[in-house]
Amino acid sequence: MVNFMNSSVQYIKDFYKDNPDFILRKIDVNWKDKVYVLFFESLCDSGSIYNFVLKNLYDTNNFSKKIFHIERVLSGPKLVKVESEEKIFYYLENGFCVVIFKKEIWALEVKANIDRGITDSQTEPNMYGPKDAFCENYQKNLGLIKRRVKSKNLICDSVDVGEYTKTKISLIYIKDKVSNKTINKIKNNLNKHRFKDVVDSFDISKNIESNKVFPTIFKTEKPAIVSQFLLKGYAVLLIDNTPFVLILDAKLKDFINPSTTDKFVIILRYLCFILTVLTPAIYIALINFNQEAIPTSLLINFSEQRSGVPFPAIIEAFIMLFVCEILRETDIRFPSSYGSSASILGALILGDAAVNAGIVSPIMIIIIAITFITNLIFTEIKLVWAIRIMRVTFLITSSLLGLYGLSLAIILCLIELANVKVYEGSYI
Amino acid sequence: MKKILLILLLLLLSGCYDYNELNELGIVSTMFIDYKDEEFVTTLEILNTNESSKEVSYMFNGSGKTIESSINNCFSNAFLIPYFSHMYTVIISEEVAKDKLENLYDYFTRDVDYRKDFYILISNDINEIIKYEPKNKLSIGENIKKIIENSENKNAKYIVNNYREILDNYLNNNNYVLGSIQIDNDNLTLSDNFLISNNKLELKLDEKAVLFMNVLNNYSSTFQIDSKDSFDIYEYKADTKVDKNKIEVSLAGNARILNLNSEKTKIDVNINNIEKELETYVKDYFYKCLEYAKNLNKDIYNFNFLYYKYYPNSVDEDTWKTIDYDINVDLKINEKGLIFDSVGEEAYEN
Incomplete structure (x- = not known):
C-alpha cells in the first residue's frame, strides 16, 4: 500500500513538474501513515482548502485522534470517491482537491471563484425585463436557469467534450414539454460530431447547425429568454466557460422576435427585417428599371440628386454597403475607451464629405442609413450574416432584372427558407 | 450545384434587359x-x-x-x-x-x-x-x-x-x-x-350640355347651379334606367345654398319652397340640354349606346331622338349657410 501511494503520488508529481501552480502537501498523521493533499493553486480556492481539508487534518493530528475514515474528516459539500488513478487528473484539472490516504482517494470540490460574476447583458439589453446575464461559470449559469424553472421535470444531461478542453456541455429541457423523438434526434446529432476542442459555444454551433446561411441555433446570454424557450418546449445547450447558451432549434420568427409580446414591437421588428433586406434592392430596381413606379416629382428629385455622381447606382450601393460594413465592424471591435472617434469620422465621411465630393448621392445615404438602422435591431450574428447574404443577393438580381429579378430572388429565398431543416415543425 | 448553375444562367443570360441609368x-x-x-x-x-x-x-x-x-x-x-x-x-x-x-x-x-x-x-x-x-x-x-x-x-x-x-x-x-x-x-x-x-x-x-354630360356620367363630385340663386349640388348620384319606350334619368343628392337673392334672405323664408324651386329648375335645365342635343342632331350623351345595351335588336340611329325621356330630381338642401343660424332674428329686428 505504501508502495502504491508513493509511486502514484510520485507519478502525479512528476507529471505536473512543469506546472508551478500544482501543490502537493504531505501531512503525517502518525509515524506510519501520511495524507497527501493535491490541488492546483490557480483553480482552487485556498480558503476552502484550509477550511474543508487542512484545518480538519491538523486538528485531528494535534488531538492525536486516529483517522479511520478520511471522508469524515473532509467537510466540503461535494465529495467524490475516486475509483481509478486516471480520474485523479480529471478532478485536479477541474478545481477539485484530491486527498489520498492509504488506498482511498477522495476528491473535494474547492473551485476558485475565477469568473466575472453575474452582470447586465451587453448584447441584449432591455429596459423592463430581468437584467441578469449568464457568465462563464457553468454552475452559476445552471443556477440562473433553475431559479426560474423550478420543476423536477427539468432534465440536465451532461457530458464532457474536447480532448484538451474537456468542456462540460449539458442538454437541458423540460421532460413533459419536449418529445422523446426530438431529444433523441438532438442527441444523435450531437453524438454524430466529434468536437475536437470546445472553447466557445461557437465551436459547438458551427458543427451542429443544419444550414450554412440561415441560423437555426439561437444564442442568448439572458437566463430569462432561455427559460421562456424551455417553457415553450425547446431544448438548450449549456456550455461551460461561455456566457452564451444555445437554443435548439429555433425558428426564423424566434430570431426576428425573440422575447417581446408587444404586438406593435413584433410588427415593427418584422417591418425592420423586410426593410433591411429589401430597401437597397427595391431602390436599385426602381431607379434603373421600373422608373414608372415612382411618382414623377420623386423621380425628378432622385434624378437631380444623382446628376453629379460618376458611378452607376449599383456600384454606388455596393461602395456604401461595403463602407458601412467596415464601420460596423470597427464599431464592434474598437475599444470603447478610445471614444467615439470612429463613429464621428464615419458619419462625417458618409454624411457630408462623400456627398459634397459627388461620390455618392444624398438619396443613397438615406437608403443605406435605413438599411443599417433597421439592421441594428438584430443582434444575433448568424441572422445578421443571413440578412447580409440575402441583401446582396437581392441587390444583384434587382440590378440585373429589376423588380422582376427581385421577385424571382424572393421566391427562391422563400423556397430555401422552407427547406431549412429543424428538429420539430417548420423553419418559417 | 445544379441549382446555383441554374440561377446563374438565368441571371447572366438574361442580361440587364430594360436597364437605364436615371x-x-x-x-x-x-x-x-x-x-x-x-x-x-x-x-x-x-x-x-x-x-x-x-x-x-x-x-x-x-x-x-x-x-x-x-x-x-x-x-x-x-x-x-x-x-x-x-x-x-x-x-x-x-x-x-x-x-x-x-x-x-x-x-x-x-x-x-x-x-x-x-x-x-x-x-x-x-x-x-x-x-x-x-x-x-x-x-x-x-x-x-x-x-x-x-x-x-x-x-x-x-x-x-x-x-x-x-x-x-x-x-x-x-x-x-x-x-x-x-x-x-x-x-x-x-x-x-x-x-x-x-x-x-x-x-x-355648349357649357350647359357639358355640365349635363358630367352629371350624367357622375364625372364630377360636385357641380354648381346658378338660377336666380346659387346652389352647390354635392354627394349626388345620377342614374339612367332604360325601358323599352322610355329613358329615365334620375338625380338624387344634397344641395348647399351658396347665395340667395335679397328677397329670400329674410328669416321667415320657407326652405321647402326653395328646395322645390331648385328641383324644378334643375329638371328644366336637363330637359333643355336634351333639346340642345336634338337641335344639333347629335347623340352627344350616347343614349343610343345605352339603349343598345338593353335592347340590341330594337335600336336604330334615331332611337335617342324619338324615345321619351323622364327626368326625376330629388335634392335635399341640408346646408343652409350661416345666415339662418348666426345672423338670427335679432340681427334683422335691429
Missing part, C-alpha cells in the same frame, strides 16, 4: 402634336433634372410622316433616352383633331412605353403654348395637370378625358368630348369643349 433618361412631361404640310410636327417637353441649370424643362422637336418618325427625329441628336411613362398631357392642334385622331390612337395603343392615363387636349394655337413660360417652377405639363385636377374638383364646366376613357369611347364608336387649353391673360386656362364624332372634331359644345 440620369440618361429624358423624362417627357408634355407632347405637342401638330400636322403641317402633310407631316406630323412633334415637340416634346423634357423635364430638366440637372440641378445646376435653372430651366424647368427643355423643348425638343422633330417632324416626320408618322408620329413615331417625328418623335424619333426629336431624339436623333439628343443625348437622352426618351422616357414616356411620366407623360401628363398630349396637346394636339385642331388640324390633328379634325383629321388625324385615328393615327394618334393607333400610335399610343401600339406603343407599350406609354401609360394610359395621360390627358389629351386640343389647342387652337399650339405654338403659343409651346412658347409659354410658366410663372411657377413647374413644367407646362405639370401646370396643365394641376389645372385639370382643380377643375375636376370644383366645377363641371369642362370635360378632360384621359386616354383610357377616350380609347373606351373610340372602340365603342361613341361620341366623346375633348377639352381644349389656351393662354388667357398670360395664364394657361381650360376653354372650349369639342365634340368628337367618328374620330373627327365636329363642333364646340
Whole structure:
C-alpha cells in the first residue's frame, strides 16, 4: 500500500513538474501513515482548502485522534470517491482537491471563484425585463436557469467534450414539454460530431447547425429568454466557460422576435427585417428599371440628386454597403475607451464629405442609413450574416432584372427558407 | 450545384434587359402634336433634372410622316433616352383633331412605353403654348395637370378625358368630348369643349350640355347651379334606367345654398319652397340640354349606346331622338349657410 501511494503520488508529481501552480502537501498523521493533499493553486480556492481539508487534518493530528475514515474528516459539500488513478487528473484539472490516504482517494470540490460574476447583458439589453446575464461559470449559469424553472421535470444531461478542453456541455429541457423523438434526434446529432476542442459555444454551433446561411441555433446570454424557450418546449445547450447558451432549434420568427409580446414591437421588428433586406434592392430596381413606379416629382428629385455622381447606382450601393460594413465592424471591435472617434469620422465621411465630393448621392445615404438602422435591431450574428447574404443577393438580381429579378430572388429565398431543416415543425 | 448553375444562367443570360441609368433618361412631361404640310410636327417637353441649370424643362422637336418618325427625329441628336411613362398631357392642334385622331390612337395603343392615363387636349394655337413660360417652377405639363385636377374638383364646366376613357369611347364608336387649353391673360386656362364624332372634331359644345354630360356620367363630385340663386349640388348620384319606350334619368343628392337673392334672405323664408324651386329648375335645365342635343342632331350623351345595351335588336340611329325621356330630381338642401343660424332674428329686428 505504501508502495502504491508513493509511486502514484510520485507519478502525479512528476507529471505536473512543469506546472508551478500544482501543490502537493504531505501531512503525517502518525509515524506510519501520511495524507497527501493535491490541488492546483490557480483553480482552487485556498480558503476552502484550509477550511474543508487542512484545518480538519491538523486538528485531528494535534488531538492525536486516529483517522479511520478520511471522508469524515473532509467537510466540503461535494465529495467524490475516486475509483481509478486516471480520474485523479480529471478532478485536479477541474478545481477539485484530491486527498489520498492509504488506498482511498477522495476528491473535494474547492473551485476558485475565477469568473466575472453575474452582470447586465451587453448584447441584449432591455429596459423592463430581468437584467441578469449568464457568465462563464457553468454552475452559476445552471443556477440562473433553475431559479426560474423550478420543476423536477427539468432534465440536465451532461457530458464532457474536447480532448484538451474537456468542456462540460449539458442538454437541458423540460421532460413533459419536449418529445422523446426530438431529444433523441438532438442527441444523435450531437453524438454524430466529434468536437475536437470546445472553447466557445461557437465551436459547438458551427458543427451542429443544419444550414450554412440561415441560423437555426439561437444564442442568448439572458437566463430569462432561455427559460421562456424551455417553457415553450425547446431544448438548450449549456456550455461551460461561455456566457452564451444555445437554443435548439429555433425558428426564423424566434430570431426576428425573440422575447417581446408587444404586438406593435413584433410588427415593427418584422417591418425592420423586410426593410433591411429589401430597401437597397427595391431602390436599385426602381431607379434603373421600373422608373414608372415612382411618382414623377420623386423621380425628378432622385434624378437631380444623382446628376453629379460618376458611378452607376449599383456600384454606388455596393461602395456604401461595403463602407458601412467596415464601420460596423470597427464599431464592434474598437475599444470603447478610445471614444467615439470612429463613429464621428464615419458619419462625417458618409454624411457630408462623400456627398459634397459627388461620390455618392444624398438619396443613397438615406437608403443605406435605413438599411443599417433597421439592421441594428438584430443582434444575433448568424441572422445578421443571413440578412447580409440575402441583401446582396437581392441587390444583384434587382440590378440585373429589376423588380422582376427581385421577385424571382424572393421566391427562391422563400423556397430555401422552407427547406431549412429543424428538429420539430417548420423553419418559417 | 445544379441549382446555383441554374440561377446563374438565368441571371447572366438574361442580361440587364430594360436597364437605364436615371440620369440618361429624358423624362417627357408634355407632347405637342401638330400636322403641317402633310407631316406630323412633334415637340416634346423634357423635364430638366440637372440641378445646376435653372430651366424647368427643355423643348425638343422633330417632324416626320408618322408620329413615331417625328418623335424619333426629336431624339436623333439628343443625348437622352426618351422616357414616356411620366407623360401628363398630349396637346394636339385642331388640324390633328379634325383629321388625324385615328393615327394618334393607333400610335399610343401600339406603343407599350406609354401609360394610359395621360390627358389629351386640343389647342387652337399650339405654338403659343409651346412658347409659354410658366410663372411657377413647374413644367407646362405639370401646370396643365394641376389645372385639370382643380377643375375636376370644383366645377363641371369642362370635360378632360384621359386616354383610357377616350380609347373606351373610340372602340365603342361613341361620341366623346375633348377639352381644349389656351393662354388667357398670360395664364394657361381650360376653354372650349369639342365634340368628337367618328374620330373627327365636329363642333364646340355648349357649357350647359357639358355640365349635363358630367352629371350624367357622375364625372364630377360636385357641380354648381346658378338660377336666380346659387346652389352647390354635392354627394349626388345620377342614374339612367332604360325601358323599352322610355329613358329615365334620375338625380338624387344634397344641395348647399351658396347665395340667395335679397328677397329670400329674410328669416321667415320657407326652405321647402326653395328646395322645390331648385328641383324644378334643375329638371328644366336637363330637359333643355336634351333639346340642345336634338337641335344639333347629335347623340352627344350616347343614349343610343345605352339603349343598345338593353335592347340590341330594337335600336336604330334615331332611337335617342324619338324615345321619351323622364327626368326625376330629388335634392335635399341640408346646408343652409350661416345666415339662418348666426345672423338670427335679432340681427334683422335691429
